Amino acid sequence: MAFWSKPGALWWREITRFRRQRSRLLGALLQPLVFWLLLGAGLKASFRPAGLAPGVSYVRYFYAGVLVLVLLFTAIFSTISVVEDRRQGYLQGVLVAPIGRGLVVLAQAAGATTLAMAEGVIFLLLGPLAGISPGPWQAAWALVVMAVLAFTLSSVGLAIAWRIESTQGFHTVMNLILIPLWLLSGAFFPAAGTPLWLRWAMRLDPLSWGMSALQRLLLAPALATPGWSELLRETVVAALFAALAFAAAVASAHRSPVGAP
Amino acid sequence: MVESDTTTQAATEESTHTRQTPGTEEPALKAQHLCFDYGRRLALIDVGFTVRRSELFAFLGPNGSGKSTLFRLLSTLVPLQVGRVTMLGHNLETEAFALRRKLGVVFQHPSIDNQLTVAENLLYHGRLYGLSANELKSKAAGMLELFELGGRAGELASTLSGGLARRLELAKALLHGPELLLLDEPTTGLDPAARRDFLAHLERLRSTQQVTVVLTTHHTDEAERCDRVAVLDRGRLVAVATPAELKSQVGGEVLVLAASDAALLQHKIKLEFRVPAVAVDGTVRIEHPRAHELVTRLMESLGGQIEGISLGKPTLEDAFVHLTGHRLSVGRGGGEQG
Numbered sequence: 001m002a003f004w005s006k007p008g009a010l011w012w013r014e015i016t017r018f019r020r021q022r023s024r025l026l027g028a029l030l031q032p033l034v035f036w037l038l039l040g041a042g043l044k045a046s047f048r049p050a051g052l053a054p055g056v057s058y059v060r061y062f063y064a065g066v067l068v069l070v071l072l073f074t075a076i077f078s079t080i081s082v083v084e085d086r087r088q089g090y091l092q093g094v095l096v097a098p099i100g101r102g103l104v105v106l107a108q109a110a111g112a113t114t115l116a117m118a119e120g121v122i123f124l125l126l127g128p129l130a131g132i133s134p135g136p137w138q139a140a141w142a143l144v145v146m147a148v149l150a151f152t153l154s155s156v157g158l159a160i161a162w163r164i165e166s167t168q169g170f171h172t173v174m175n176l177i178l179i180p181l182w183l184l185s186g187a188f189f190p191a192a193g194t195p196l197w198l199r200w201a202m203r204l205d206p207l208s209w210g211m212s213a214l215q216r217l218l219l220a221p222a223l224a225t226p227g228w229s230e231l232l233r234e235t236v237v238a239a240l241f242a243a244l245a246f247a248a249a250v251a252s253a254h255r256s257p258v259g260a261p
Numbered sequence: 262m263v264e265s266d267t268t269t270q271a272a273t274e275e276s277t278h279t280r281q282t283p284g285t286e287e288p289a290l291k292a293q294h295l296c297f298d299y300g301r302r303l304a305l306i307d308v309g310f311t312v313r314r315s316e317l318f319a320f321l322g323p324n325g326s327g328k329s330t331l332f333r334l335l336s337t338l339v340p341l342q343v344g345r346v347t348m349l350g351h352n353l354e355t356e357a358f359a360l361r362r363k364l365g366v367v368f369q370h371p372s373i374d375n376q377l378t379v380a381e382n383l384l385y386h387g388r389l390y391g392l393s394a395n396e397l398k399s400k401a402a403g404m405l406e407l408f409e410l411g412g413r414a415g416e417l418a419s420t421l422s423g424g425l426a427r428r429l430e431l432a433k434a435l436l437h438g439p440e441l442l443l444l445d446e447p448t449t450g451l452d453p454a455a456r457r458d459f460l461a462h463l464e465r466l467r468s469t470q471q472v473t474v475v476l477t478t479h480h481t482d483e484a485e486r487c488d489r490v491a492v493l494d495r496g497r498l499v500a501v502a503t504p505a506e507l508k509s510q511v512g513g514e515v516l517v518l519a520a521s522d523a524a525l526l527q528h529k530i531k532l533e534f535r536v537p538a539v540a541v542d543g544t545v546r547i548e549h550p551r552a553h554e555l556v557t558r559l560m561e562s563l564g565g566q567i568e569g570i571s572l573g574k575p576t577l578e579d580a581f582v583h584l585t586g587h588r589l590s591v592g593r594g595g596g597e598q599g
Contacts, residue, residue: 016376021376089368092338092366092368093386095338097389098362098390098391
């Protein structure tokens, strides 16, 4: 019996459930798409952030931010199902099975990451419509960064989901934590030209490093120097944040109260 | 007084039994001095018992008696606080992982996934327990046949009726071939016919596959069908015995009188008839070897205050009242938290 067989079963369940919920698939993709079109078009004329490279329109700048928003929404939908699993009693069955909680969390995060990536890739394929067409190297690297970000977001979601009793509670915490994380990540506006305190807050945001890397990669043809060394540093820091978020999710699962649902 | 006497008696019987069969077979489950504290209240107070191999064993008690806490402890869902449990030769505290492979667990709340089909639920569960693909295929087919679910294999679990969904829970819990099956109020939400059907499945399992079955219940008719019953009340184990033994502790016949003022009626009966009468939840109960002889006399002298009268051989419900001083069915229907 292969070692991945047990977490594999949990992963397979996440994917199967998702396939049977078409509305989830569409919702996670369409909502950011609408954001992008409306905000991108609306802000294009009136809003020109400092620090934006010349020749990069706001619609293009915002593209990477929306890509991360797609990942964020999918990850959130997946982690909400963990709250439901706990409430409905399904998770009790997993917790008495011969599989450690760390592996359960890994499988959940992997499932959420897979789904987020599927949606992210669909959105990436829409890129050429906005004049985003990265070269093969940039595209491959972008996929890696997207996976790291999706894993981070899933882990943060799981860390919350394992401790929270209701989906309403999850929505509240999500609005207080995950959405600000996204706003501060540089998705909306670049760090350059912002006040010092905000720049520091953005630096400490686990998403900002990956976001910055994505912007470098996806706007690459427009930028003269993609800055390979910065790219590498940003990817490594993003990966460290992912590891940290995952550790937090595992710790949360171990402390989770397993009372009556 | 009665409580402690019965506990001691039960404990003595236990030890006699183990002494009579030295070394022949270790018990399936042995728990000693279990205590569990939720912070605000004690859910279990010094609970100890032994379950023999392939025994059908029930914990009987109302909501809040501690039986769900006991179930959570035994199923490895919550860690042991005080006490010691040996199950199937494993120490619950140190070998929980090895133990889990040998346990089948059925929860009060459904643990099947409604968005998966019946067959997918089984396959998924089997993989979670580390069964190989070939093993899993034949075992899942066997379970579908045993529980007469074969015709529904490809349908979503959400389409199953309550009774069938419970059968799927049982099929899932048995898929990996557990030696001990733990069930928490397994027949909750089932109609009487589906309950009988479910229990018949348990009895068959026990006799054909030598599976030890431990369940919690607040239905006396379920406990009645078990080999032995442990009576739990407010976190304490008040008796462990066969249903027949429990009932024999009640004196002879049981007379239950319904009255608008039970306390007053009890008082009058005690004064006038000099028989032990107890007021329990709006009724007056008389346990007496020749209770039937009292009926006419009671109706003649106190008929105005008696709204209803019933006479019967002791039931497990009577035994529960006898042991604890209150009825089992009071406060039923709320969420089980204990």
